[in-house]
Amino acid sequence: MKLSGATVTELGRRDRLGAWFAHHRLVAVSTLRGLLASPVASLMTWLVIGIALALPAILYVLLQNVSALSGQGGSTPRASLFLVQSATIEEAQQLTRNIGQQGGVERTAFISATDALAEFQERSGFGDVLRTLERNPLPHLIEVTLSTADPPVISGLVEEWRGIGLIERVSVDRQWLERLEALLNFGKRLVAALGLVLGAGAVLIMGNIIRLTILNRREEIEIIKLFGGTNAFVRRPFLYSGFWYGIGGALCALLLVQGSIMFLATPLRVVAQSYRNEFVLQGLDWGAALLLCSTGILLGVLGAALAVGRHLSEIRPR
Amino acid sequence: MIRFDEVSKRYPGGIEALSRVSFELAEGEMVFLTGHSGAGKSTLMKLVILIERTSQGQVFVNGANLNRIPVRQIPAIRRNIGVVFQNPHLLFDRSVFDNVALPLTISGFGPREVGRRVRAALSKVGLADKERMRPVTLSGGEQQRVGIARAVVNKPALLLADEPTGNLDPDLSQEVINLFAQFNQVGVSVMIATHDLGLVERMGKRELVLRQGQLTEHRPVRLI
DSSP states (O other): OOTTHHHHHTSOHHHHHHHHHHHHHHHHHHHHHHHHHSHHHHHHHHHHHHHHHHHHHHHHHHHHHHHHHHHHTOSSOEEEEEEOTTOOHHHHHHHHHHHHTSTTEEEEEEEOHHHHHHHHHHHHSOHHHHHTOSSOOOOOEEEEEESOOOHHHHHHHHHHHHTSTTEEEEEETHHHHHHHHHHHHHHHHHHHHHHHHHHHHHHHHHHHHHHHHHHHTHHHHHHHHHTTOOHHHHHHHHHHHHHHHHHHHHHHHHHHHHHHHHHHHHHHHHHHHHTTOOOOOOOOOHHHHHHHHHHHHHHHHHHHHHHHHHHHTTOOOO | OEEEEEEEEEOTTSOEEEEEEEEEEOTTOEEEEEOOTTSSHHHHHHHHTTSSOOSEEEEEETTEEGGGOOGGGHHHHHTTEEEEOSSOOOOTTSOHHHHHHHHHHHHTOOHHHHHHHHHHHHHHTTOGGGTTSOGGGSOHHHHHHHHHHHHHTTOOSEEEEESTTTTSOHHHHHHHHHHHHHHHHTTOEEEEEOOOHHHHHHHTOEEEEEETTEEEEEEOOOOO
8 A cells, every 4th residue: 555655655764763753852842942932821830730739748748757756766655654752762763773674675764853853943934933842742753665566565564563562653655656646647648638639630720721722723733634743743742731831830849848848947946946856847858859740740741631632633624 | 646436425414515426636637626615626625635534435545545544544644645725824833944844844854854855845936035934924925835835845646725826816826826737747646626717727737627516527638
C-alpha cells in the first residue's frame, strides 16, 4: 500500500527520531514562553496549584516534627515513683539502686524532696509562698526509664512497685504516648485526605485551564488535523502546558511551605524553650521536596490529559 | 489518483449530498469541479480527505480504499494531500514561515530540511521576501498564496482546492489558478472546486459538474 507516500519514505528512522526529539524540545520551549508571555495569568494558576499542594505539605511537615519530638525522649515509656513522706533519703537511695537492677529498667534517677522543692520554687514562680510552708510537702521521687514498651512487662513492674511499702504512687506516662500516637495517626490520615481532595481540585482547575486553551486554539487544531497531524502531535503542547503549570505550582508550594516554616519557627522555639526543650522546626527534606515537585508535575499533566482527552476528539476539521 | 465508485453520501436528517457519483482523476491530471453552492462539491472533497465517510460506494485515493482506512491511519492519508480553502485558514499568531512549515513539522522533518522546503515553496508562490511577516499584514491574494505554499510544501501527490479564488478579484484569481497549473505541470494531480465558469473555460481542463448531488456532466478536455 502506498499509504505513507513519498514524503515519509524520504525520512529515515533516525531522522524521524531526531525530529521527534526536536519537536518535543520546540514544544516544551514554546509552551513555556507562552506561559511567561502572560506572567500575571500564569502566576495566578501557579499560585492556585501551589496553595493546593502547600496546605497538605505544611500539615505534613508539622506532623513530622511532632513525631520527631515524641521520639526524642525515646519511644519507650517512663515511670515516676512517688515515695511515702516518711521515707528517709538513705532508704530512698537504696530503693533507687535496687530498682535500677530490675529487668526492663534502663536507668533510674533519684530526685530528693529537697531538690524537687528547689526546682519547683525556681520554675513555678511560687517561691515566696513555698518558703512560708513549715515543711516540704513534696515526696522523694524516683524517675525510671524503661528499656521496653511491652505492655505486659510494664504492667508486671508496676504491680511489683505498688507492692513496695516505701512507694506511695506509681505513674506511667504510657497513656500519654499512646494518645500522641493515636493523634499522629489521625493527623496522617488528615494529611492524606486533605491532599487527595486538594489534589483532585488542582487536577480539575488544571483541566479547566487547558480546556479554555484548547477552545482558544480550535482553528490551529483543525488545521493540524487537516494536514495529517496525529492526536499525539496535537496533544503534545497541551501536555507540556500542564507540565509547566504543575512544576511552577510545585515551586510555589515549596516557597509557601518553607516561608510558613520560617514564619512559625521563631515563636515555636520560644514555646519550646519554656518547656526546656531545644526544639528546632525542620523544613522539607530533599526527598519530600522532590516528591512535592513530582506530585505537582503529575497533577498538571493529569489535568491536561483529562481535558485533552475529553475535548480533542470533539474538534475535527470541517 | 482518485476514483469514486457509485458513491453516495447522506447526512443525518436524510439530506443526500451526493448520489451514486463515479469518476476518476488520473495521476498527474487537473480537473475542475463545478456546480452551484450546495451541489455537493465540498462534500466530495471531504470524502477524499476523510473528514466524512461515504454512506455507500467506495473511494480510492492513491490506490488505497478509504472505506478500509481505520481512524488511526487517517493522518498518514492526509499527509499526502495538500488542501487549499476559500479562506486560507492561516494561523495569525505566527509568521508566514511558521505557517508554511506546519505540515513539515507534522510529518517530522528536521529544522534544516524544513527551512529549505519552506523557502522553496514560498519562492514558487512569489513570496520569498515575506517569510518573516505576519499573515495579517498581507493582502488577500498574498494570504491565499501562503495557503497554497503550505499545501504544496510537503510535496503531496494530490492537491485539492475548495473555491480557492472565491475571495479574489479576476486578475488575482487567474494568477492563483496559474499557480495550480504550474504544480500540475510538474506532476501533481489537482482538483479545484469553483463556480467561476469563465476561469474554467479559459484553462481548458476537464470539468466535472455536480448538480444536486449528481455528477451530471463529464465534459472532455476542450483545448482553446
